[in-house]
Amino acid sequence: MIRKPLAQWRAIRALVEDARPTIELVAQATGRSARRIAIEAKRAGWELDREPEEDIGGKVREVARMLLARIEEAGRTALENGGKINKSEIETLSQLIKSLNGLIGIDGGKRAEEIARKKQIRTDEDRAAILERIHERIVELAQELAEKMVRERDRAARS
Secondary structure: OOOOOOOHHHHHHHHHHHOOOHHHHHHHHHHEEEEHHHHHHHOOOOOOOOOOOOOHHHHHHHHHHHHHHHHHHHHHHHHHHOOOOOHHHHHHHHHHHHHHHHHHHHHHHHHHHOOOHHHHHHHHHHHHHHHHHHHHHHHHHHHHHHHHHHHHHHHHOOO
């Protein structure tokens, strides 16, 4: 495979970093595969504009802050009422805490799976890029060897 000129890759990088098109759009514009452009972009450290992932952890933290504020309010109310806490309020808060713990468990499991999946994808892409470079070098060496053999054959035929 013949490598693209440096100027062309610089132009592609400018498109990706400045105009923020998708990798797929750049692939279509350049006639290259989206996977290959993504590998090159990662290798070169391009700044890719990704869609923000939903931050479930942030939402859980916000719910936890609201729950803590509600617990503090219930404590203040209890102190104002002579140390008595409304039983229904305690049950409601208890259910909210259990729900929050369940969300944290679900998010943690999904997050760990997502991290492992992304790591495996990165590893696979790195291996594919290495294998592609090895393949390119083998082809280059084979072409050089073939040219050398032709030159030697021609030299022997002339003698």
